[in-house]
Amino acid sequence: MSIDDLLSLDPGVRSDFLATWLGYTEAKGDPHLRAAISALYESITPDEVLVHSGAEEAIHNFMQVFLEPGDHVIYLAPAYQSLYDVAVSLDCEVSPWRLEQGENGWFLDMDLLPDLIRPSTRLIVINTPHNPTGYSLSAAQLAQVASIADENGIFVFCDQVYKGLEWSDGPHRWFCDICDNSLSLGVMSKSYGLPGLRIGWIATRDQVLYKKLLNYKCYTTICNSAPSEFLATIALRHHGAILDRNIALIQENIDFAAEFFDRHQELFVNNEPQAGPIAFHKYLGKDSVEDFCASLLESQGVLLLPGSVYGVDGYVRMGYGRADFQDCLIRLDRFLS
Numbered sequence: 001m002s003i004d005d006l007l008s009l010d011p012g013v014r015s016d017f018l019a020t021w022l023g024y025t026e027a028k029g030d031p032h033l034r035a036a037i038s039a040l041y042e043s044i045t046p047d048e049v050l051v052h053s054g055a056e057e058a059i060h061n062f063m064q065v066f067l068e069p070g071d072h073v074i075y076l077a078p079a080y081q082s083l084y085d086v087a088v089s090l091d092c093e094v095s096p097w098r099l100e101q102g103e104n105g106w107f108l109d110m111d112l113l114p115d116l117i118r119p120s121t122r123l124i125v126i127n128t129p130h131n132p133t134g135y136s137l138s139a140a141q142l143a144q145v146a147s148i149a150d151e152n153g154i155f156v157f158c159d160q161v162y163k164g165l166e167w168s169d170g171p172h173r174w175f176c177d178i179c180d181n182s183l184s185l186g187v188m189s190k191s192y193g194l195p196g197l198r199i200g201w202i203a204t205r206d207q208v209l210y211k212k213l214l215n216y217k218c219y220t221t222i223c224n225s226a227p228s229e230f231l232a233t234i235a236l237r238h239h240g241a242i243l244d245r246n247i248a249l250i251q252e253n254i255d256f257a258a259e260f261f262d263r264h265q266e267l268f269v270n271n272e273p274q275a276g277p278i279a280f281h282k283y284l285g286k287d288s289v290e291d292f293c294a295s296l297l298e299s300q301g302v303l304l305l306p307g308s309v310y311g312v313d314g315y316v317r318m319g320y321g322r323a324d325f326q327d328c329l330i331r332l333d334r335f336l337s
């Protein structure tokens with residue numbers, strides 16, 4: 001969306017946007033924005049929301065203030081790199097809790113989690129809806145993670161940047177609404193499709209952690225961009241309309257791709273996403289997946305992300321949230337034939 005598109009959702013606010021004051025903003029995040037964010041939760045108040053520059057700043061800062069060398073971290077794998085690599089850079093030990101390829105897409109073995117826990121385990125990092133598999137933990141699985149973490153005194157960092165893009169079993173709850181000893185990560189970049197705003201946030205009931213994060217932010221960005229905070233507040237006031245539009249686009253693209261995957265069963269396992277805009281399709285070709293992606297890019301200008309980026313060979317990541325998805329899939333089809 002452009003700024004113009006966004007302001008069209010609420011025509012009365014154009015002059016307010018132009019009058020936005022360009023001084024420093026509040027380090028915690030603009031109070032109107034924090035109110036709009038906290039309204040997304042069942043139990044989180046604006047003072048339990050800390051706004052950051054995108055989700056990435058929040059991941060980095062959280063790991064810096066929370067982890068000590070030697071701590072053990074369990075993370076849902078494969079993963080967005082910084083969800084485990086920042087911990088590695090701090091001399092922590094990390095153990096992947098791996099999603100697995102089943103006959104009908106990805107699945108998660110909940111029984112593996114307790115076995116990964118060690119006396120030094122301080123943190124479990126999960127991400128749902130999941131990048132890159134499109135897997136979505138069910139309400140029962142989230143409750144199980146919360147109870148295993150509680151029993152063992154382990155903190156949970158739940159990356160929910162794709163939350164709101166769930167269609168089959170309704171929107172899931174924010175993890176910090178079901179577990180005290182946790183933090184939920186949200187952002188405007190993914191479900192809302194507004195990464196240029198660079199507005200993300202954490203929500204947590206842990207006030208000690210909150211204060212440490214607030215202090216640490218004074219060494220990274222101090223405060224957020226005032227125009228971005230204003231625009232994010234407008235987008236969140238219209239969150240239903242934006243999410244409905246984005247879910248409709250993703251579903252239309254998934255339906256369009258179904259016929260493609262039916263015709264190319266010798267080359268791909270579909271692994272349709274359960275939620276969110278991305279899927280991790282198994283590639284059955286004889287060549288390396290990097291070579292396949294490189295030739296496709298060169299010949300058609302279409303990028304499929306090779307799974308090796310996530311340390312998983314033999315997979316390609318496809319994005320279903322783009323308006324030009326169908327055109328790109330037609331070009332992939334042309335390349336194959």
Ligand SMILES: Cc1ncc(COP(=O)(O)O)c(C=O)c1O
Pocket residue numbers: 053054055056057080127131159161187188189190195200
């Ligand atoms: C799972 C996950 N978490 C966090 C981020 C970082 O988001 P942002 O670009 O808003 O900082 C990404 C971006 O791709 C992501 O996929």
